Amino acid sequence: MEFKLTKEQALIQKMVREFSEKKIEPIAELIDQTNQVPEEIFKGMAELDIFGLPFKEAYGGANAGYDSYVLAMEQIGRASAGPAMTVSAHSLALGAIDKFGDEEQKRKWMPSACKGKSIAAFAFTEPGTGSDPVQITTTAVKDGDHYVLNGTKRFISNAAYPGPIVVFAKDNESGRPTGFIIDKLCEGYSVSKPWDKIGLHGGSLLDVYLNEVKVPKENVLGKVGQGYPILQFGISFGKIGVSSVSLGGILAAYEESVKYAKEKKHRGEPIAKFQAIQLRIADIAAKYEASRWLTYRLGCLGNEPGNPMLFAKEAALTKTFVCDTAVDVARIAVDIHGSYGLMNDYKVSRLYRDAIMGPQIEGVSDMQKIITAGVILS
């Protein structure tokens, strides 16, 4: 057991922390207010290989593994959740292509996305369900050497950026969900205006409309009718990203609380002298450490996931713990700030709005617990 970063991991963590502090943090409020991430931030992240961090060099990646990905994402998430969510959703989609795509698909779709020249997306959720693959209604009808897709996908991150999107549809051959790789913005593909969500601003979220979209059969991801394992295993890798983004939020709330406790004065002395504040700081510190080691461990497991079911369990329990803890920590941070914590002028109010999104995305917390218990009790 080794609880120490390697030289390479420490270097990546430091580089991304410096970039995030210099380039992202100063405009975090702007990202929150405008719900947009400026192009320079994407360029800067691309220069640091963030878009391809865990993927193989042969496909344009940096080959740094999911362990380094977690370290980088924590630092971006600490500065602003929007750019971090963009990378997380992108890496979820690329991870599915990496794990289930054939050689030709990987060579076609991954290099430009790994270099940040295009941004990938992953579309499972529909107006009727975000948790149950049996209920998806998007259809794929085989027509000669291609499929024709029709349907609506709801709450899709990165849906309007050029690049590949992995879409799940029920095909008419197997009657089960199948994964397809589609070039976004192709004929028949359109998007809604962005959803006006309460947090994670800068992470773009739109509905996708598929109207008679013709997809060559070569774009089937994995096998026809095998969308469910792709979803389950693919989303497990996505949970590495979401956990890391929430971890970054926990770190930011922790740091902000310590700073405020030392700055805010009562009768000439900082509120840090109150035991009630000290107890809250200790609580946040413990929650950060527990979340950190769980997330770092999940990153390491992502490099060698082994049995998909066991990995799915570890990803589910980590995602639930860290995202739920992020909500607790953000709430405690607001408490430490008193009424100031409820004002939009104070950073913790943004951290709270961001934190409460985590438990609902990439599988709600209850579903994660059901996955975890299902594997333990099988």
Ligand SMILES: Cc1cc2nc3c(=O)[nH]c(=O)nc-3n(C[C@H](O)[C@H](O)[C@H](O)COP(=O)(O)OP(=O)(O)OC[C@H]3O[C@@H](n4cnc5c(N)ncnc54)[C@H](O)[C@@H]3O)c2cc1C
């Ligand atoms: C910021 C953001 C980004 C997102 N990005 C993407 C994306 O890129 N791609 C994508 O496909 N989706 C994305 N989503 C959608 C998200 O993953 C889903 O909304 C989420 O999985 C929950 O689905 P739902 O909202 O339909 O809830 P539902 O599935 O309708 O669940 C509603 C409630 O019912 C409970 N429930 C549901 N089924 C069961 C069950 N079997 N047993 C017990 N309880 C149950 C749930 O716990 C929950 O409390 C995003 C959402 C957000 C907010």
